[in-house]
Amino acid sequence: TNFASRRIGNLSEGERKRVQIARALMCDPELLILDEPCQGLDEDQTNKFNHLINEICKIENVTVIYVSHYQEEIPRNIENFLHLEKGERI
Numbered sequence: 001t002n003f004a005s006r007r008i009g010n011l012s013e014g015e016r017k018r019v020q021i022a023r024a025l026m027c028d029p030e031l032l033i034l035d036e037p038c039q040g041l042d043e044d045q046t047n048k049f050n051h052l053i054n055e056i057c058k059i060e061n062v063t064v065i066y067v068s069h070y071q072e073e074i075p076r077n078i079e080n081f082l083h084l085e086k087g088e089r090i
Contacts, residue, residue, distance in 0.1 A: 014045030018052055025056070032056065035067045050075040 008016060017037060024032060034053070038046045050073070057064055057077035066078050074081075083090045 012045065014041050014048055017041070017045075017049055021052060021056070025062075028061075030061060031063050031065070033065045033067070036069070037066070038068070038070075038073050046073060053077070 008019065011019065021032075037053075038049055041049060053064065053066065053075040054077040056062055057075065057079075064078065066074055068074055071083075
């Protein structure tokens, strides 16, 4: 999708989140923290967003921390998990 000619307010929520990730990556971060990034997205938008995150996980100099209440939302390339229940590690 060509985002360059569109205003951010005219993008869908999923498109807006992908643009925000692109903006963050322009700074060449070592760490990317995503807190409930798929909240408010439908299944198709979640799949597109997680495809992008899977590609980012392949970049060697970027660590991704992905916070979610739903294990099924977590992209497949997220390798390490910390599962908490009622504040306790499981």
